[in-house]
Amino acid sequence: MTNREKLTMAQALNRALRDAMAEDETVVVFGEDVGQLGGVFRITDGLTAEFGEQRCFDTPLAESGIVGVAVGMAMNGMRPVVEMQFDAFSYPAFEQVASHVAKMRNRTRGRVGLPMVIRIPYGGGIGGVEHHSDSSEAYFAHTPGLHVVVPSTVADAYGLLRAAIASPDPVVFFEPKKLYWSKEEVDVTQAVPPIGTAVVRRAGTDATLIAYGPAVPVALDAAAVAAQEGRSLAVVDVRSLVPFDDETVCQAVRATGRAVVVAEASGFASVASEIAARVTERCFHSLAAPVRRVSGLDIPYPPPKYEGFHLPTVDRILDAVDDLQWEEG
């Protein structure tokens, strides 16, 4: 029997929350506008109606308070899933995340774990005005004690969110806003991908593109164009930034001997930089060229009119691939 149905990423996330809440009454959802309205992106649509005010509720407008209250709930037997309304609006909560969410298990020698999820709609490409398009994953990925995941497909959105909610550790869950309305035929009853695994989205023999979140479809487009031009590019979807799947990524790089890391965030001191460094350290003898990065520019996220210059494009990726010291001829 198959359970395939056509869902958007937004619907798959909503389904994941609903299924988790139905299975486990300690799962509670709260944040700004997540109740009656269902969230500004409708990810929590219908949860209050189905599970009641106790299980899905609006809070005062205070991100530090939201995350701090979630810490207390997680200390006391609940599995809170909180929503930050937009990437840049999670910053008020950063102290709670860095000082408590990430450290509680360690500071108590494993006695107090925090099974909680912080959902952050993130990234650009939606024409958002200032403060609505940041890629803030590096701040969190740099903080030991957090898991950080980013789905790029509808199926992974469901599976990773279920895994995040089931995790005994805190997970920062980045939702690529640009992909909320992407559609896929999926079977959500299929196995949940464990946090910590990357996946090869496209096989290839000449070079490997390593991407995550909203950069994955762009990398796949680049690979399709390259194929027409006679170059075979593999595409790896990292999807779990922490823990990082060195094995899958390095295997894919060794197979081709060339790599380009693609990500939306500014490149300096970024997750893309970390990936490039890890791949170089581990695959040096298999590499025919230095690992290249195609990332956002090192600028504050630009206004909608300029987004096209900032975000990785197919052309920019293919230019980087062209740069990988191919033998003449």
Add this chain to the structure above:
Amino acid sequence: MTADPMRLLPSRAPVVLIDAQGEPRPHETYALPSDDELVAAYAGLVAARRLNDQASVLVRQGRLAVYPSSHGQEACQVAAARVLADDDWLFPTYRDTAAIVARGVDPVQALTLLRGDWHCGYDPYEHRVAPQATPLATQLPHAVGVALAARMRGESTVVLALCGDGATSEGDFHEALNFAAVLRAPVVFFVQNNQYAISVPLARQTAAPSLAHKGVGYGVPGEQVDGNDVAALLAVLGAAVERARSGEGPQLVEAHTYRVAAHTNADDAARYRADDEVKAWLARDPIIRLESYLTRRGALTPEKISAATEQADRLAEAMREGLSRDEAANPADLFAHVYASPTPQLDEQARMVADELEREAEV
């Protein structure tokens, strides 16, 4: 919206039930605790004072890395612990070791943080005492979350969350009170106003008439109390805890007290305050006034005083003994609790450190 905003206002002056001379002062709202309760509190005060004195000595001997003393604030420490039931929670700061020990945590475990052996040395679930918080006011939203989770399960748990006067300027103080009020969380926010945040006096933290008045803005009733009068503290905090337990929501209590010692042993208080000020507060010592009140009533006999002293002696002895034993650091611990199960990257780093140690041992 609350019908009567006046209901939220604290008393005009801090509630006093036993004054600095040890005289009882009748109060229209709060009754004096029983003699038995006060004799027990007296023993608690003597123990807390001894804990502070002993810890300061241990710092000088290099047995503790640092100690933020609650000398002068012992009445607050003891009352905070005594008004809670076993199923309640206490959320302490770095300055509240005496309250933690008064709640039943082993003193050596309680001092793990300040000894530098680990961050939190006790099991927070054993006595329902959260880890001591250092980032100011950040523990207050946690207290709200713990209270809400308990209420969702229909438990009657109350959470008492401590913070200092300086911490009331932090955003998390505001956010926690607001959340607690809106969501009716059973939390008592207990501010020990010891007049200073390191060197900065209260006047630089607030222009409010009192810190207790800050509750009004959130719809949280405020009360202010003489923080060196354990009788008043027991009455006021006890009423706040019972009010929260009965479902009436959070309360804010400000205790006016004084940090007699420097901020920590590393601080030089002479740079920012006069000796006369300290002397004036020493005259309001929490132990002396209770001793004279209870002695005059015949409730505190010489036997009971020496019983309290002996109990404090044993506590100090346990601290000296426990802190004289040095356990070797085990570097594997560094990787064991970052996650429920270590990432492959942490495993790799753990192997690197283990390998370094092995090679060191070989030379």
